[in-house]
Amino acid sequence: MRGHAYTLYLVALFAVFYLVPVVHARSTSRASVPLGSLTEAAPWACALAVAVCWAAQIAGRFWGPLVVQPFLLHVFMSTDISPTRYLGTIARRRLAYAVTAGLPAACAAAYLATDLFDHLDSAVQGFALAVGLSALAAFAWLWGQVRALRANLLLASVVGGAALVVAGVSRAAPDGGVGLWLLAGVLAATAAVVGRAALGAIRTVDLARIARESARASQARTYAWTGTLHHALDLYRPEPRGFTSALIRSDGRLRGYLPQGAIRALRTPGRASAGAALLLIGASALTHGAGGRGDGPAWWLWAVGATGVYLGSGWVGETWRGLRDELTMAPLFGERWGGTPARTLAWPVVAVTGGALLGGGCAVVARWDRHSGHLGDTALLVAGSVVMVLGARFLREMKLHLPLELLLPVITPLGDLSGLRVIAWQFDGFVVVVIGVALMGALPSAVGATALAFGIAAGCVWVGLRRTGWAHAGLFSRLRRA
Structure with missing residues (x-):
């Protein structure tokens, strides 16, 4: 408890001086982004789900949940413990943290920016959407790290196609709430399938690649804490590949500036x-x-x-x-x-x-x-x-x-x-x-x-x-x- 006292103090200060006034101001004013009917809200919710899933995959490619301290990972790799045991435990704990933090954040953002939580029936649908969205984001985060680029492109395409289908069904349905309930169900089912496949892929993950990602993340964290954030970002620049010989002409001279x-x-x-x-x-x-x-x-x-x-x-x-x-x-x-x-x-x-x-x-x-x-x-x-x-x-x-x-x-x-x-x-x-x-x-x-x-x-x-x-x-x- 002593180690978390300062964190709880900061959370209390944030709640008292920022969250409470913002919530009070929202309760006494109109929403900045009124959604209107639920039929109009479903396509926007589909677009948001696609954007969140793609962003989580990209984040996983650079800094996923399996990134740990390099020394700790080296100690685990030096033992005969299966990677599924120690990496799986770390992944499940961090995914639980991500879902726990993402759910209230999504609900708070929807409450502060939209009028989705102004009525009980739409509030229940909004909460179901937030649950599915936070679960899909967490598992897509792990998927982006443990799966190859082709599998990530496949997941991105499937999520985009499913969002288009749900948006079309919600437009055609006479009841606007059908689209939101359908989207929540699709998000939950997709999160279950993606989560099971991503957790199962931990046993085949390339430990050398995870070690390189962990070392790079540790160096980037050091740069960020010492005030050189630009050096930390430089570590995540893509490495140039190919076209090396194209820089030189046939006579051995370098090509022009352009x-x-x-x-x-x-x-x-x-x-x-x-x-x-x-x-x-x-x-x-x-x-x-x-x-x-x-x-x-x-x-x-x-x-x-x-x-x-x-x-x-x-x-x-x-x-x-x-x-x-x-x-x-x-x-x-x-x-x-x-x-x-x-x-x-x-x-x-x-x-x-x-x-x-x-x-x-x-x-x-x-x-x-x-x-x-x-x-x-x-x-x-x-x-x-x-x-x-x-x-x-x-x-x-x-x-x-x-x-x-x-x-x-x-x-x-x-x-x-x-x-x-x-x-x-x-x-x-x-x-x-x-x-x-x-x-x-x-x-x-x-x-x-x-x-x-x-x-x-x-x-x-x-x-x-x-x-x-x-x-x-x-x-x-x-x-x-x-």
């Missing part, structure tokens, strides 16, 4: 595909938001689109990390000033610009009536946003270890706010993008907003170079020699 970047992106096809999709979707949302400036919700769409372009700009190319390493070790390389950034940033800049043009063009064509009146302003704002996003990505990728001065206390009447500085440093790219979009949206002139975006990008590049020490050791020394 072909090198494209080939290196193709060496991680999953990450590159996700980056391309984020670029197109983000650019489309960015164009919609920038074209509807001053309309209220357009600002949020603008910020979401810029965030998508920010994520896609890092995933579409694998040269950012190499640039940081080369700038950090610049004295070891005899390349002239500007050669390293030109070689490593040529492909990301061209890919992001092309994705923004394609996604923004599709958005303009789809909503010509909205953008045709001020197409020039929209183009300026989109161009400025893309440049600012590239600067924010450069700032993020040039990040090294956490500066110790950020850990100094910042005493205010509200308490010690040094944690806010650490959080802002950890997510500085997102902070720059969101604040930059807000400032651009506040300016009445598109030219002024674009100039502000270019200024923010220049500031991000300068701070990024200072982080690597290259701004002083590289630029200033060359200027003095010139």
Whole structure:
């Protein structure tokens, strides 16, 4: 009990100062997402179930329930105990924790955001949905770790097809509650089948792979606790495979800057595909938001689109990390000033610009009536946003270890706010993008907003170079020699 006293204290503080006021505010106001009839709620519930199942599978591929301390796993592997006994026990305990935590979280989210729990009959159906959803998420989490990629794709396809069937049946049924009850039953049956198969697959799991995943998770946890979250995320980048010989021409020379970047992106096809999709979707949302400036919700769409372009700009190319390493070790390389950034940033800049043009063009064509009146302003704002996003990505990728001065206390009447500085440093790219979009949206002139975006990008590049020490050791020394 003594070991859990502080945890219970934190839970009590969270309940008193956050949960109780939020529940009281929800009970005295309308739901932010009214579902209307149960017939309209069933398709949304099906889409949510599919999204949760897929997210749990992806989480299991990177950090599943069988990830334990490397030393403990080594001790178990050194004995004659069957993996089913020790890994099975660990998996069942963690799955029980996941279901226990997921059920109240799903019910609380549904209560706070929707009107599903406003009536007794819909509340019972919502609770049944939460039970099935939390059970399926927990077992899909284990399935994603113990099964191969082909089996994960099969489960994702089956869940998606079943959701489409249930959504169609709920639309055709005269009683709207039939769809929710049917979905709850399908979720429970799928969770039972998936759970039995996943637990049975523990005896055939590759222990060497589990050991590698556990070692990587332990290192990532150490990085996260010491304030270098970006290094922890770098550990989960996909390893490049294939196309090694394609980087070299037939005469033995390396290919040009753009072909090198494209080939290196193709060496991680999953990450590159996700980056391309984020670029197109983000650019489309960015164009919609920038074209509807001053309309209220357009600002949020603008910020979401810029965030998508920010994520896609890092995933579409694998040269950012190499640039940081080369700038950090610049004295070891005899390349002239500007050669390293030109070689490593040529492909990301061209890919992001092309994705923004394609996604923004599709958005303009789809909503010509909205953008045709001020197409020039929209183009300026989109161009400025893309440049600012590239600067924010450069700032993020040039990040090294956490500066110790950020850990100094910042005493205010509200308490010690040094944690806010650490959080802002950890997510500085997102902070720059969101604040930059807000400032651009506040300016009445598109030219002024674009100039502000270019200024923010220049500031991000300068701070990024200072982080690597290259701004002083590289630029200033060359200027003095010139």
